[in-house]
Amino acid sequence: MKLWLSSLGSEAVEFETAESDTVGQLQAAIRQRWEVHEKTLVKVVHDTSVYEDAEETLVALGIEDGTHLMAILENPGPILLKAQNLRCGGSAKDLQLAVRGGRLSHQADRLKVELTLKDGAPSDAEFFVTLREGDAVLAREKLSATDRQATFGEKHEIVRLAKPDTFFSLEYTLGSAQNRVAEWTCLIFYVNSSIEVPSQTCGRLSNRDVVLPHRDRGFVRIRTRDGS
Numbered sequence: 001m002k003l004w005l006s007s008l009g010s011e012a013v014e015f016e017t018a019e020s021d022t023v024g025q026l027q028a029a030i031r032q033r034w035e036v037h038e039k040t041l042v043k044v045v046h047d048t049s050v051y052e053d054a055e056e057t058l059v060a061l062g063i064e065d066g067t068h069l070m071a072i073l074e075n076p077g078p079i080l081l082k083a084q085n086l087r088c089g090g091s092a093k094d095l096q097l098a099v100r101g102g103r104l105s106h107q108a109d110r111l112k113v114e115l116t117l118k119d120g121a122p123s124d125a126e127f128f129v130t131l132r133e134g135d136a137v138l139a140r141e142k143l144s145a146t147d148r149q150a151t152f153g154e155k156h157e158i159v160r161l162a163k164p165d166t167f168f169s170l171e172y173t174l175g176s177a178q179n180r181v182a183e184w185t186c187l188i189f190y191v192n193s194s195i196e197v198p199s200q201t202c203g204r205l206s207n208r209d210v211v212l213p214h215r216d217r218g219f220v221r222i223r224t225r226d227g228s
Helices: 023-036
Strands: 002-006 013-015 041-046 049-051 067-075 079-086 096-098 106-118 126-133 136-143 149-152 167-173 182-190 200-206 209-214 218-223
Touching: 002 023, 013 023, 023 041, 023 067, 079 167, 096 200, 106 126, 136 149, 167 182
Parallel strands: 002 067, 079 200
Antiparallel strands: 002 013, 041 049, 041 067, 079 182, 096 167, 106 149, 106 182, 126 136, 126 167, 200 209, 209 218
């Protein structure tokens, strides 16, 4: 049977499907024809109904030959960077890695950073959100030890330059070894996404345990000598 599909701002195009095809098969056809990024969500909408069960057949949903459908393309949820229980692992002035995120799949829209310190807020502590491409630093924002929350948007260079294949890291100097970070989080939201649940989490539990994204095994934990 023939279906007509359109997305926001585009004209309807014809899709040829079998009566036994499922929602998942239609989504796959949309991805292939429109060259949709593998991490972009494809939602099929008819009138006010959103069809998300990939195993459901089109016929069972009442979709008939000639039906007009809407395809909503939505980027994935945010990347969450999370570090806990950090201490100064080397020289008090050395810049140390708290956690590194995975490569972005889409343009970033905004960053939301929250910081909780133990034992007060040491005046000699420094906290940075850094955007990198390979070994190059594209942009860096500094948080003062008194900052507890910060939001960066399109007016900030660190967001404007956050394009696919770049990545973020949280870096710090704590100054005094007895001063610790209880928790430090950074949510990286993509453009064209209303999803609040993280699609990827990169976490660090302490100076000696770092969890990084791994291409084949999801996430791996590595243990370092100096916490970096």
